[in-house]
Amino acid sequence: MSETILELNGLCIGYNRAKILNNINFNAGRAEIVSILGPNGSGKTTLLKTIAGAIDPMGGKILLQDRNTQDIPLKDLSRKMAVVMQFEQAAHMTVEEYVMMGRLPFFKSFQFFETQKDRDMVDKYLELTDTLGLKDLPFNQISGGERQLVSIARALVQEPMLLLLDEPTSHLDIGHQKQILDLIHTLKEHLNISVVIVLHDLNLASEYSDTLVMIDAESRTVFAQGTSEKVMTKEIIQQVYHTDVLMMKHPITDRPAVFLSRQKKRIDKNQG
Numbered sequence: 071m072s073e074t075i076l077e078l079n080g081l082c083i084g085y086n087r088a089k090i091l092n093n094i095n096f097n098a099g100r101a102e103i104v105s106i107l108g109p110n111g112s113g114k115t116t117l118l119k120t121i122a123g124a125i126d127p128m129g130g131k132i133l134l135q136d137r138n139t140q141d142i143p144l145k146d147l148s149r150k151m152a153v154v155m156q157f158e159q160a161a162h163m164t165v166e167e168y169v170m171m172g173r174l175p176f177f178k179s180f181q182f183f184e185t186q187k188d189r190d191m192v193d194k195y196l197e198l199t200d201t202l203g204l205k206d207l208p209f210n211q212i213s214g215g216e217r218q219l220v221s222i223a224r225a226l227v228q229e230p231m232l233l234l235l236d237e238p239t240s241h242l243d244i245g246h247q248k249q250i251l252d253l254i255h256t257l258k259e260h261l262n263i264s265v266v267i268v269l270h271d272l273n274l275a276s277e278y279s280d281t282l283v284m285i286d287a288e289s290r291t292v293f294a295q296g297t298s299e300k301v302m303t304k305e306i307i308q309q310v311y312h313t314d315v316l317m318m319k320h321p322i323t324d325r326p327a328v329f330l331s332r333q334k335k336r337i338d339k340n341q342g
């Protein structure tokens with residue numbers, strides 16, 4: 071068993087007094103990719119924001135290497151955990167300046183300018199994410215796929231042990247989807263980073279994850295968790311998404327893959 075990096079223990083989350091999810095329990099081990107799945111509006115983003123510390127839990131605990139995250143000073147937390155949320159915005163900033171913001175937790179008191187080490191770190195992760203050539207461009211003028219890669223570079227300059235990503239492949243073409251997920255796999259394999267990622271593409275999740283956590287909107291908790299073989303079953307998917315699906319196996323990896331089949335919608339001719 072690998073070392074547990076993140077542990078969610080009876081976590082309840084929500085906004086003000088409105089509970090969104092109850093009694094969430096799962097772990098992420100060292101260099102493990104955990105994908106959070108579930109229908110729209112089931113609370114995946116809220117869960118990620120709560121783990122990131124942007125929203126206080128309503129109950130239960132979030133432990134990072136056995137320490138309650140609420141007891142870890144923010145500056146220390148940002149050196150262990152980095153977050154890439156959807157629709158990251160940054161106006162009037164070059165790509166380099168945007169990525170440099172990720173080094174702020176490492177600045178010493180009264181340090182106003184970056185050091186050579188910070189600049190080297192920025193170059194290192196721009197190179198790793200294949201975006202070094204974009205360094206001097208304005209962040210808000212690069213494409214969606216490039217912006218996603220640069221946002222991951224900004225998270226990586228924090229040198230985190232845990233990376234949280236909210237739907238990093240949504241709105242991207244398949245080439246960019248593959249580039250992002252291959253990169254995440256490289257981070258796990260070569261940098262030993264643990265990843266908790268919200269994905270809505272079940273087949274990508276099945277292919278790239280070690281563990282899947284399926285959230286159910288009705289019971290407002292985890293419906294199933296484990297390997298893709300355990301979680302990606304016809305019964306589980308149909309129950310959580312209320313949709314008929316066909317299941318097959320990936321021809322090379324043997325992992326489960328889901329297919330939809332076309333259904334005719336009946337129109338009552340007497341209507342209208």
Ligand code: ADP
Pocket residue numbers: 085090108109110111112113114115116117
């Ligand atoms: P998902 O990521 O699974 O689509 P979200 O976490 O975005 O789901 O949303 C879960 C629920 O929380 C939804 O009902 C949504 O309307 C509600 N919600 C999202 N953001 C807020 C907010 N800032 N304040 C109150 N409710 C919110």
